[in-house]
Amino acid sequence: GSTIGILGGGQLGRMMAVAALQLGYKVIGFAPEGDNVAADASSDFITADWDDAAALAEFTGRCDVVTWEFENVPLSTVAAIPQHLLACPARALEVAQDRLSEKAFAASLGGTPAPYARVETEDDFAAALVRVGTPGILKTARDGYDGKGQWRVRSALEASGVRFPGVTCIYEVFVIYETEFSVILVRGKDGSVKFWDSTANLHDGGMLAQSILPAGALVEAQVPAARQLAAKVADALGYVGVLTLEFFATREGPMFNEMAPRVHNSGHWTIEGAATSQFENHIRAICGLPLGVTKTRFEAIEMRNIVGDDALRAHAILAEPGEPHLHLYGKREVREGRKMGHVTRVGHAIR
Ligand code: ATP
Ligand code: MG
């Protein structure tokens, strides 16, 4: 098709739209009212609620293929889209929108999540503290991102200070890990799969701060098993496009944390650092084009998020040595803890 519809209006959609425009496509976005920074890079953008049937019909009527940049698009919205337009089966969203279902799904395919329990009530929470133990983390099963909707529980005693939020939660063991890493793959319509190198991911307060290559020996040793799981997940979902799985590299091997059925913050380095970026390959995949080579172009790469009011000083980064690549998302509102942009620095080219 020649017009790509993107559900969601954030920075992932913005960078996806830039890649799509470069390949000659038109892009129409769709998202509810908000700081829809994808609109700046789109040919057109429809602002409407997810359940606005008329607006959705107008959107889909103008698209040749529809994808998403936001994993919490309501399933009812996706169900209302003519199914032949969907680049990827909605099942991927369904599984990934719920931490309990994504962990069960990964486990059913041979993955190892941290021990966890479903928590529907205060009593479930008390029982989970005993069964799963402490330290642990209570997370809302749905809608969490950037570490929001999570409460760390250091000890059973301290648990009394954590209020059960009254929605379905998961309580999981606090994992002792050496490094976090992600597997990012792209799967084409023909089922072919390519992986980018896995970065070591550093978080700050539950939010990604930095992604680094090389990721270190432990991660490198665990990447093959993690990739195997990611490929099984992608195959089982009939996935098309970019898919991300997050892992903890523990002494016992890769522990599955969560999946994102989309391009991912830990893949932003691929714009300058890989032969083909995650954004371009996502577009290629959903449009049925040949996938691009994913190989890393530099011996060392660092991607760092620009968060909150650091964005106000971000242009100063351009004066720093080492030719930093600055990306600002054009968000109108600067808020503490909000991802405003990122900067990628690369080392010597691999020859
Ligand atoms: P994202 O923004 O990646 O979607 P999220 O809000 O969905 O994040 P998680 O990825 O589950 O939530 O958790 C955020 C971060 O909190 C993790 O990357 C990790 O650093 C830390 N964390 C989460 N769960 C655990 C755990 N069980 N043990 C140790 N650390 C954890
Ligand atoms: Mg998440």
Ligand code: MG
């Ligand atoms: Mg995560």
